[in-house]
Amino acid sequence: TQAASSGSSGGNADKKIVMGFAQVGAESGWRTANTKSVQESAKTAGVDLKFSDAQQKQENQIKAIRSYIQQKVDVIAFSPVVESGWDTVLKEAKDAKIPVILTDRAVDSADKSLYKTFLGSDFVLEGKKAGEWLVAETKAATDTVNIVEIQGTTGSAPANDRKEGFQDAIKANPKLKIIASQSGDFTRSGGKQVMEAFLKNNPDIDVVFAHNDDEGLGAIEAIEAAGKVPGKDIKIITIDAVKDGMTALSAGKINYIVECSPLLGTQLMDLAKKVLAGETVPERVVTEETTFTQEQATKALPTRQY
Numbered sequence: 468t469q470a471a472s473s474g475s476s477g478g479n480a481d482k483k484i485v486m487g488f489a490q491v492g493a494e495s496g497w498r499t500a501n502t503k504s505v506q507e508s509a510k511t512a513g514v515d516l517k518f519s520d521a522q523q524k525q526e527n528q529i530k531a532i533r534s535y536i537q538q539k540v541d542v543i544a545f546s547p548v549v550e551s552g553w554d555t556v557l558k559e560a561k562d563a564k565i566p567v568i569l570t571d572r573a574v575d576s577a578d579k580s581l582y583k584t585f586l587g588s589d590f591v592l593e594g595k596k597a598g599e600w601l602v603a604e605t606k607a608a609t610d611t612v613n614i615v616e617i618q619g620t621t622g623s624a625p626a627n628d629r630k631e632g633f634q635d636a637i638k639a640n641p642k643l644k645i646i647a648s649q650s651g652d653f654t655r656s657g658g659k660q661v662m663e664a665f666l667k668n669n670p671d672i673d674v675v676f677a678h679n680d681d682e683g684l685g686a687i688e689a690i691e692a693a694g695k696v697p698g699k700d701i702k703i704i705t706i707d708a709v710k711d712g713m714t715a716l717s718a719g720k721i722n723y724i725v726e727c728s729p730l731l732g733t734q735l736m737d738l739a740k741k742v743l744a745g746e747t748v749p750e751r752v753v754t755e756e757t758t759f760t761q762e763q764a765t766k767a768l769p770t771r772q773y
């Protein structure tokens with residue numbers, strides 16, 4: 468491997484790093500942009516990337532990681548579909564002396580030595596920013612504000628954390644009430660289905676908090692089909708800020724977006740090189756991100772990369 472060959476043996480210093488990357492799937496615009504970022508950055512960094520798509524199934528990701536261990540890759544990176552259930556396979560990688568880098572999503576393993584670092588967003592903060600915007604928006608409200616929440620994939624770090632951050636923030640205004648909450652699995656079709664059911668069962672919905680843009684975009688379809696105006700009759704807050712989401716925000720169909728950056732590729736390649744060179748890397752690398760109002764989305768759209 469690279470780690471074994473760089474050093475006194477000589478002659479092998481130019482050997483390419485081999486990275487096995489176990490991606491969650493292709494569930495959202497965010498994920499597509501993330502995959503592109505990882506693939507392009509690997510090329511630029513001269514990293515030989517082995518890529519697999521788990522179609523949002525943990526067992527597929529575990530299989531992919533085991534296959535990378537068998538192939539003796541230099542480093543494994545992955546975005547865990549859910550938080551729990553990784554200890555056994557991570558221990559196998561550790562025993563094979565293959566370093567692991569968590570990308571985008573966290574695991575809940577108590578043993579932090581099972582991975583070298585975790586690169587990605589602060590999902591609790593994202594949920595908090597969404598909630599804080601709503602608190603400010605509704606400060607003059609005299610009636611209860613009925614919120615429905617379309618959660619991300621059940622058991623995933625972003626779904627758990629965004630829920631937590633949002634709930635925490637909206638406590639500041641007792642008028643804000645989450646009246647229904649269900650998973651849309653981070654997909655557009657999931658968001659649409661969940662919203663259809665919400666609309667059927669709740670005649671008086673004021674706000675949708677969707678855990679990603681795709682779910683919000685699905686919700687827009689359901690709201691329009693029910694004869695209501697998204698962004699006006701029902702306010703919508705989402706997370707990600709991919710082009711389709713920003714376009715809907717700019718058009719007034721979404722009211723606020725909290726950014727979650729998928730552009731993790733360059734930092735991932737840098738971290739992998741450092742880890743394999745034996746350098747110390749921070750335990751946690753947090754992605755920098757912002758928020759968008761309608762006006763800010765209109766300004767940002769022409770140069771938005773994804």
Ligand code: AHR
Nearest residue numbers: 494495497625653679727
């Ligand atoms: O883990 C990041 C989340 O996963 C993004 O917010 C969502 O769009 C994606 O599917």
